[in-house]
Amino acid sequence: MAVTMNDVARAAGVSLKTVSNVLNDYEFIRPATKQRVQDAIAELGYEANLTARSLRSGKTKMLGLVLSDLSAPYYAELASRLMKAASRRGYRVLVEQSDAVADVELNALQGPFRQLTDGLLFTPLMIDADAIAARSGGKPLVLLGEHILDSRFDLVTMKNEEAAAALTGHLLSGGRRRVAVIGAHPGESAGSAGLRLNGYRKALDQAGVPFDPALIAPCEWRRDNGAAAVAGLLDQGVEFDAVFGLNDVLALGALHGLLIRGVRVPQEVAVAGFDDIDEARFASPSLTTVSPGMEEIAERSIGLLIDRVEGRESSGGGVHVEAGFRLQVRESAP
Amino acid sequence: MAVTMNDVARAAGVSLKTVSNVLNDYEFIRPATKQRVQDAIAELGYEANLTARSLRSGKTKMLGLVLSDLSAPYYAELASRLMKAASRRGYRVLVEQSDAVADVELNALQGPFRQLTDGLLFTPLMIDADAIAARSGGKPLVLLGEHILDSRFDLVTMKNEEAAAALTGHLLSGGRRRVAVIGAHPGESAGSAGLRLNGYRKALDQAGVPFDPALIAPCEWRRDNGAAAVAGLLDQGVEFDAVFGLNDVLALGALHGLLIRGVRVPQEVAVAGFDDIDEARFASPSLTTVSPGMEEIAERSIGLLIDRVEGRESSGGGVHVEAGFRLQVRESAP
DNA sequence: GCTGGCGTCTGCAACGATGTATGGCAGGAA
DNA sequence: TTCCTGCCATACATCGTTGCAGACGCCAGC
Numbered sequence: 001m002a003v004t005m006n007d008v009a010r011a012a013g014v015s016l017k018t019v020s021n022v023l024n025d026y027e028f029i030r031p032a033t034k035q036r037v038q039d040a041i042a043e044l045g046y047e048a049n050l051t052a053r054s055l056r057s058g059k060t061k062m063l064g065l066v067l068s069d070l071s072a073p074y075y076a077e078l079a080s081r082l083m084k085a086a087s088r089r090g091y092r093v094l095v096e097q098s099d100a101v102a103d104v105e106l107n108a109l110q111g112p113f114r115q116l117t118d119g120l121l122f123t124p125l126m127i128d129a130d131a132i133a134a135r136s137g138g139k140p141l142v143l144l145g146e147h148i149l150d151s152r153f154d155l156v157t158m159k160n161e162e163a164a165a166a167l168t169g170h171l172l173s174g175g176r177r178r179v180a181v182i183g184a185h186p187g188e189s190a191g192s193a194g195l196r197l198n199g200y201r202k203a204l205d206q207a208g209v210p211f212d213p214a215l216i217a218p219c220e221w222r223r224d225n226g227a228a229a230v231a232g233l234l235d236q237g238v239e240f241d242a243v244f245g246l247n248d249v250l251a252l253g254a255l256h257g258l259l260i261r262g263v264r265v266p267q268e269v270a271v272a273g274f275d276d277i278d279e280a281r282f283a284s285p286s287l288t289t290v291s292p293g294m295e296e297i298a299e300r301s302i303g304l305l306i307d308r309v310e311g312r313e314s315s316g317g318g319v320h321v322e323a324g325f326r327l328q329v330r331e332s333a334p
Numbered sequence: 335m336a337v338t339m340n341d342v343a344r345a346a347g348v349s350l351k352t353v354s355n356v357l358n359d360y361e362f363i364r365p366a367t368k369q370r371v372q373d374a375i376a377e378l379g380y381e382a383n384l385t386a387r388s389l390r391s392g393k394t395k396m397l398g399l400v401l402s403d404l405s406a407p408y409y410a411e412l413a414s415r416l417m418k419a420a421s422r423r424g425y426r427v428l429v430e431q432s433d434a435v436a437d438v439e440l441n442a443l444q445g446p447f448r449q450l451t452d453g454l455l456f457t458p459l460m461i462d463a464d465a466i467a468a469r470s471g472g473k474p475l476v477l478l479g480e481h482i483l484d485s486r487f488d489l490v491t492m493k494n495e496e497a498a499a500a501l502t503g504h505l506l507s508g509g510r511r512r513v514a515v516i517g518a519h520p521g522e523s524a525g526s527a528g529l530r531l532n533g534y535r536k537a538l539d540q541a542g543v544p545f546d547p548a549l550i551a552p553c554e555w556r557r558d559n560g561a562a563a564v565a566g567l568l569d570q571g572v573e574f575d576a577v578f579g580l581n582d583v584l585a586l587g588a589l590h591g592l593l594i595r596g597v598r599v600p601q602e603v604a605v606a607g608f609d610d611i612d613e614a615r616f617a618s619p620s621l622t623t624v625s626p627g628m629e630e631i632a633e634r635s636i637g638l639l640i641d642r643v644e645g646r647e648s649s650g651g652g653v654h655v656e657a658g659f660r661l662q663v664r665e666s667a668p
Numbered sequence: 669g670c671t672g673g674c675g676t677c678t679g680c681a682a683c684g685a686t687g688t689a690t691g692g693c694a695g696g697a698a
Numbered sequence: 699t700t701c702c703t704g705c706c707a708t709a710c711a712t713c714g715t716t717g718c719a720g721a722c723g724c725c726a727g728c
Contacts, residue, residue, distance in 0.1 A: 052714035
């Protein structure tokens with residue numbers, strides 16, 4: 001059997017509760033007593049039973065993270081950073097993959113997963129604000145990403161529109177005039193795809209370059225779709241001198257698709273992405289992209305969530321954080 | 335407050351324990367009683383309190399996964415698959431990143447992390463078998479990877495040596511004679527690097543090609559090191575007509591490094607990797623590599639661990655599983 | 669010398685579930 | 699009838715911790 005607080009109490013010649021008080025930094029304990037208890041703890045190798053503590057206190061010191069797929073590089077990096085940020089503050093992160101399935105997202109909000117965690121970081125993809133509001137009980141919830149913009153919820157996001165505009169502006173200032181966009185989600189305005197497309201259009205307007213719907217290729221954000229999309233454009237005879245992949249894996253897929261077809265990058269077509277995943281630096285040619293300040297996103301969202309969990313942040317309305325971004329100009333679009 | 339079993343019992347007009355019995359599929363319950371209880375559960379929206387259940391039963395239905403860095407593509411994909419495999423069997427996975435720091439690895443074996451989980455999947459990098467044996471308490475433990483080969487422990491691994499030999503054989507049969515190896519770990523024989531290097535040497539021997547130490551570039555398995563290593567070889571004037579990156583990110587880094595220096599792949603130098611991460615298919619040129627049967631690794635290791643946890647597998651000695659592999663021939667080394 | 673307050677420590681109950689032991693009530697065997 | 703056995707349900711203790719209320723001793727103040 002494991003050593004319990006009772007064993008420690010007996011060994012130190014104090015009551016159970018005094019041991020508990022020592023462990024919880026209760027103020028009024030004589031230094032001598034405290035020392036005796038700590039010695040007993042060390043001697044017996046006592047470790048607090050986290051399950052019992054959770055049952056009693058109602059806190060698990062775990063935070064939930066819901067995202068579609070941990071194997072996507074952007075999410076993998078984000079998860080890694082979030083876990084480190086949480087760890088620094090004494091929390092663990094429990095990850096749930098939704099596979100972008102609505103039912104899974106709903107269950108993560110209220111099922112056993114929620115019960116195991118003190119607060120939730122949630123990337124909603126398939127469900128809307130009302131569904132979230134209806135399901136999410138009293139526990140703290142911070143949304144990640146941009147699919148929901150609702151004053152009821154805390155949200156940590158990036159400057160999608162500005163960053164996309166800056167990136168498009170960079171392409172235009174390099175003399176490109178026909179910038180294809182890959183990965184649009186038609187009809188969506190609040191999601192990353194919609195916002196980034198908005199930024200693209202704004203940059204075109206500002207430069208006086210006409211918008212051509214033929215240049216917009218809709219698809220899901222998967223690597224192979226990037227390659228397929230440029231192949232489609234080439235096959236349809238659509239002329240373009242630059243490609244803006246709405247995220248990096250799309251752009252990298254597009255890069256691959258172009259090179260396969262013998263199109264030179266960046267001489268004939270420039271390619272740019274969004275996210276600045278590790279891989280972007282080491283592609284050939286290396287990928288021009290936007291760095292979304294992931295470290296800031298991780299730090300701020302964990303900070304905000306823990307503040308809520310521990311009752312430090314209690315402003316009623318949803319707090320809205322926008323992390324900064326940085327243009328990473330590399331070989332694919334100098 | 336949340337609904338408890340007591341509320342359900344009252345609503346159904348039965349005792350607390352009867353509700354518990356219904357939930358745990360106890361055999362002798364009258365169908366009518368069972369129905370009444372289930373109705374009450376549905377009506378009140380009762381959900382079992384997992385923390386209380388854990389405290390009482392001593393099981394958490396969580397498995398621990400210790401790896402160095404979740405943002406490495408190989409680990410991200412592995413973690414994703416492990417989580418799905420666990421989920422199918424009613425378990426969750428709690429991930430701990432060790433950053434390849436010995437202390438963190440040791441603490442994962444015995445600290446609070448261990449307490450939160452019913453069993454552990456562990457990728458040891460910095461600590462040896464004796465350290466593991468000394469720290470790991472009575473709970474089930476399955477090792478992943480190849481740094482430890484000890485009959486005391488269960489181990490799920492891949493056929494590193496055979497696969498590396500097959501890959502090297504492929505390069506040789508394509509007419510290459512000077513195959514550089516990137517990512518060796520000098521002095522290591524049991525780890526992935528050592529085993530893969532062994533396979534390389536065996537394939538050379540079998541083909542009667544002499545081994546040249548000048549072709550072996552030691553470095554840590556990071557993307558940038560791949561590029562740096564080929565640059566180093568080129569600068570030193572070492573001649574080579576193929577590069578074997580001991581994992582894919584090294585190979586991709588090398589690919590990048592070669593292309594930057596104007597070396598044509600595969601015309602002048604062939605490049606091959608190991609792991610078959612998603613990115614390998616979409617590199618330019620696409621990367622020849624070895625697919626290590628990750629799905630099988632995930633399935634077998636989770637299966638083995640849960641068998642241990644639930645007491646189905648109780649053979650004393652360590653079970654040793656080797657997943658199959660497949661050569662993925664692509665453009666970088668046709 | 670009594671009261672009041674402060675510092676220090678203690679006992680009891682409770683968190684919400686499950687294991688053990690046991691108690692009824694049938695119905696069949698002795 | 700009596701005893702036993704099989705089915706169904708219950709009461710109580712228990713897992714290891716923390717919150718609450720209070721007890722105890724000591725000193726200051728009057």
